[in-house]
Amino acid sequence: MKRTFLNILYNAVYQIFLVLVPLITVPYLSRILGPHTYGIYSNVNNIVQFLMIFCTLSVSYIGMRTISQTRSHGNQQELTKVFWGLWYFQAIAGAATVIILLVVVGHYRIKYGNYLLLMIPYLIAAQVDISWFFQGLAEFGRVVLKNTAVKLVSVILILVWVKEPSDLWKYMLIMSVSTLLGSLVFWFDIHRYIGGPVKHFYQFNTTIKAIITLLIPQIATQIYTSLDKPILGLFQNSTQVAFYDNSQRISNMVLGIVTSISLVIMPKMAGEGQKQQRIILKKSLDATVMLGTMFAVIIMANTKEFVPFFFGAKFIPMTPLMFFFALTIIMIPMGGVFANQFALANHRDRDYAIPVIVGAILEVVLSYFLDQLYGATGAMLAILTTELIVLILRLLIVRDGYDFKYSFQEVPKYFLIAGIVLVVGMLLPQLVSSAFFNMAMKSLIMFILYIALMFLLRLDFNQDLIMLFKKFFK
16 A cells, blocks of 8 residues: 555656646747647647557557566566567557658658658657556656656756747757657666566467557547647647647646546556455545546636736637636546546456547547537537546446446535535635736635535545545655
8 A cells, every 4th residue: 555655646746747847838838939830739749649559559558457467476587578578569560650650751742741750759759668567567656757857858958949939840859859768768777677588479369459459449539639639720720729739738737647546556456356446446536536626626717817827818719718628637537547447457448448439439520510610619619528428438338347326425525515616716806916826825725625625524535635644744
């Protein structure tokens, strides 16, 4: 339990760091590049994010789960076979993806083709990324420390080298190369855990089946989480894409903190029995809903003041988009509890796949009609509708594996607390003249009120919170 707590803490600290980095870079870049140029980056970046899934072939999910199970009953020799045998799939797929991209860009006139070439290090980074091995071993400290150092260097380079819209290529190169370095550093420590390369793939037929089963939902997920921007770009100008992309940015940052729980719990769930899984699932759901609703309402209450302060006056039209996108902080992590922690941990890959496949089809259909009519607002409505349907499907498909009444017995109370806190936050007057300090004070008041209402309603998770703080200070 202590190790799990430390891993959650490590990962939470890292995700908070990932939130703080954009708090420095995004306001700077949004003003330097402007909505049009930033929209170009959004289009290119999301195309690359889509290609990255073909570089990894779901090996990160399979690897984390398999390494976790091997760690429980295997030895170094078995770990060696698993690691190399799985990474070979990733290495071959990554090389093929990079070669295909080079051929396509070299022979066809593709929009933003030169920028795509600058992002090739991103694809190589995905090919050589072995963080899943350390996550499967529950060595989250190494993942956090190494990536933190690389991120800090990238922030310094952005502030020094990116000075005007024409420096977009520099920004892309910095981001892609720093990501590649972040992946390469893990190879320096791998020899401590495993031996030299083996000659065979790991359980070829079984792994291929798992890869195909999980690759389909990954492609589907990317359709409505990354390709939604290029789809919007087909019907609207790059400014609309920039509004849409940036309205998601803060919510996506916070999502990293909330979903970090699933990242840590999944390998633990994979090694536990059904009775213990039941308890872990309940505690994890409570923690996820608590954090998701608390962050969501704090963002919603501050949106009107935050957008001009953080992004600049040119981005004010995206204020309502950011307000409603905060709902994803609640929906996505809740679904993740039953998808990542439960379905994947228990080898229910098909149950993991079905909701996102349905979601991808729904997203494409909704985007086709709504993006043309309503621009960025239509794209937002499409993604929120899709995430809600995916969440409902995730709960229903695996309902035979968990006790709904037991797991959700206190979830309505968290929604009640969130509703009260949101109303109070929206009604709070301007406390100080400084926008930054006013948002900080409002957020602190809302946080204290949320925790106070939790203890007033005597939620089960209160005891876990008390124990967590005691362990933290100890």
